[in-house]
Amino acid sequence: MKPLQISAVLFPGFELLDVFGPLEMFGLLGGRARLRLLAEDVGPVMSSAGIQAFADYRIEEGADILLVPGGIGTRQLVESPGFLERLRKVAGASEIVASVCTGSALLARAGLLDGKRATSNKLAFEWVVSQGPKVNWQRRARWVVDGSVWTSSGIAAGMDMSLAVIADRFDHATASEIARRAEYLWNESSEEDPFAVEK
Amino acid sequence: MKPLQISAVLFPGFELLDVFGPLEMFGLLGGRARLRLLAEDVGPVMSSAGIQAFADYRIEEGADILLVPGGIGTRQLVESPGFLERLRKVAGASEIVASVCTGSALLARAGLLDGKRATSNKLAFEWVVSQGPKVNWQRRARWVVDGSVWTSSGIAAGMDMSLAVIADRFDHATASEIARRAEYLWNESSEEDPFAVEK
Numbered sequence: 425m426k427p428l429q430i431s432a433v434l435f436p437g438f439e440l441l442d443v444f445g446p447l448e449m450f451g452l453l454g455g456r457a458r459l460r461l462l463a464e465d466v467g468p469v470m471s472s473a474g475i476q477a478f479a480d481y482r483i484e485e486g487a488d489i490l491l492v493p494g495g496i497g498t499r500q501l502v503e504s505p506g507f508l509e510r511l512r513k514v515a516g517a518s519e520i521v522a523s524v525c526t527g528s529a530l531l532a533r534a535g536l537l538d539g540k541r542a543t544s545n546k547l548a549f550e551w552v553v554s555q556g557p558k559v560n561w562q563r564r565a566r567w568v569v570d571g572s573v574w575t576s577s578g579i580a581a582g583m584d585m586s587l588a589v590i591a592d593r594f595d596h597a598t599a600s601e602i603a604r605r606a607e608y609l610w611n612e613s614s615e616e617d618p619f620a621v622e623k
Numbered sequence: 624m625k626p627l628q629i630s631a632v633l634f635p636g637f638e639l640l641d642v643f644g645p646l647e648m649f650g651l652l653g654g655r656a657r658l659r660l661l662a663e664d665v666g667p668v669m670s671s672a673g674i675q676a677f678a679d680y681r682i683e684e685g686a687d688i689l690l691v692p693g694g695i696g697t698r699q700l701v702e703s704p705g706f707l708e709r710l711r712k713v714a715g716a717s718e719i720v721a722s723v724c725t726g727s728a729l730l731a732r733a734g735l736l737d738g739k740r741a742t743s744n745k746l747a748f749e750w751v752v753s754q755g756p757k758v759n760w761q762r763r764a765r766w767v768v769d770g771s772v773w774t775s776s777g778i779a780a781g782m783d784m785s786l787a788v789i790a791d792r793f794d795h796a797t798a799s800e801i802a803r804r805a806e807y808l809w810n811e812s813s814e815e816d817p818f819a820v821e822k
Contacts, residue, residue: 440650441805444643448778451639451672459674468667468677473650475658476677478667547804578806579647580782605746606640607777607818611808619806 428453428593431460431487433511434469434479437497441579442524443477446491446586452602453590460485462514464507472496483507486514489589493582494525494545501530502555508534522574522589524582531575532556540570545578546619564620566611577617584611627652627792630659630686632710633668633678636696640778641723642676645690645785651801652789659684661713663706671695682706685713688788692781693724693744700729701754707733721773721788723781730774731755739769744777745818763819765810776816783810 430450432443443461450457463469463479470476472495492511501507512534515521523531528544529552531537537556543565544552553561562568567576567585569592576585587610591599603610629649631642642660649656662668662678669675671694691710700706711733714720722730727743728751730736736758743751743760752760761767766775766784768791775784786809790798802809 439647440643441647444639445647447672447674448638448640448644451670459672461674471650473646473658475646475660476679478675478677480675546806578804580805580807583779604818605777606779607745608779609808609810609817618808619803 425456427456427458428489429460429487430457430489430491431462431481431485432491432493433483434461434463434477435497435501435507436470437472437495438469438493439495439525439579440471440473442493442495442527442582443491445580445583446522446524448606449583449586449590449602452605456594460487483510483514486517488518489520489522490515490518492521492523492527492530494523494527494529498526498529502533512536520572520574520589522576522585524576524585525578526552528552528575529555531573532559536573540573541568542570542573542575543568543577544575546621547578549621563622564617565614566617567614577619583608588614624655626655626657627688628659628686629656629688629690630661630680630684631690631692632682633660633662633676634696634700635669636671636694637668637692638694638724638778639670639672641692641694641726641781642690644779644782645721645723647805648782648785648789648801651804655793659686682709682713685716687717688719688721689714689717691720691722691726691729693722693726693728697725697728701732711735719771719773719788719792721775721784723775723784724777725751727751727774728754730772731758735772739772740767741769741772741774742767742776743774745820746777748820762821763816764813765816766813776818782807787813
């Protein structure tokens with residue numbers, strides 16, 4: 425079987441764990457997955473924490489599973505028609521699109537969440553909602569699946585969602601075994617959200 | 624107050640989440656911390672998952688808090704006297720040395736754990752033990768503190784340890800607030816270790 429291509433979209437000001445939490449879990453699929461970091465240009469990309477990851481491919485490369493992180497950099501990117509157009513194109517060609525944290529604001533502005541259920545970071549929720557008036561935003565959810573689009577709550581929630589993606593795409597035993605190897609206490613319920621903030 | 628310098632040592636075959644889980648937590652200290660990625664040479668460093676981070680400084684740069692990850696690359700590095708000597712030097716000049724996963728095998732081979740209590744990844748435990756016959760290895764511990772040396776269990780345990788380092792170095796409220804902002808369910812007890820494997 426051809427390895428599943430799983431790629432994260434980097435941009436200046438991306439949140440570290442939004443990218444590397446999910447990629448740790450997908451990486452533990454071993455030969456069943458092939459990971460890549462994509463960006464506007466090949467080269468180092470600065471995170472919000474002031475350290476850099478290195479993108480080997482451009483966004484146009486696409487993926488089977490496209491991971492879209494959040495981070496302070498999303499505040500500028502929602503105003504970039506060029507980026508949003510590229511995101512819309514590669515997302516459309518992906519089997520699954522999965523966002524973490526404020527990454528869902530990018531999906532919303534790219535029109536990828538219109539008419540869909542979605543969630544986001546709980547500390548930036550009102551801002552994210554303002555980016556997608558046609559989205560059915562879920563205030564209480566660790567993550568949400570609607571068709572091929574998965575959206576998770578803030579930062580660490582991306583790991584729980586990724587294990588759920590693995591359970592869905594492979595099987596539950598594979599996801600459980602990966603959580604065990606990562607010594608990660610997987611929060612398996614998408615509905616349990618201890619960080620939900622009511623309006 | 625001068626920001627705390629927190630640096631992770633990268634090497635080929637490092638484990639992604641061992642580095643970026645802790646750095647996410649430390650990064651949420653904002654202006655109170657300054658993060659860096661160190662390596663043998665400045666430039667991209669390949670993780671065990673096939674994607675790269677970018678080291679801006681050489682190992683000799685050192686840090687106040689030195690983070691030593693694990694990963695498959697440790698199997699070669701334990702046989703590198705040059706690396707172990709550099710590690711010993713910068714660790715000796717650090718306020719805190721903290722390892723994640725099989726990073727403790729590197730600390731052990733550098734002689735930094737002799738006579739100390741320490742732990743490691745539970746799936747590679749026997750190999751790690753074989754790297755440090757003078758270490759008081761703890762089979763059941765999410766993380767262990769002995770003087771200025773902190774060692775954690777596998778991969779995800781590094782995040783729990785890092786929050787405990789923050790609670791120790793700053794205060795508990797700061798660590799709790801960071802966990803909340805990361806939407807991370809902090810496993811606060813160093814003694815609760817659901818992944819322990821008895822010999």
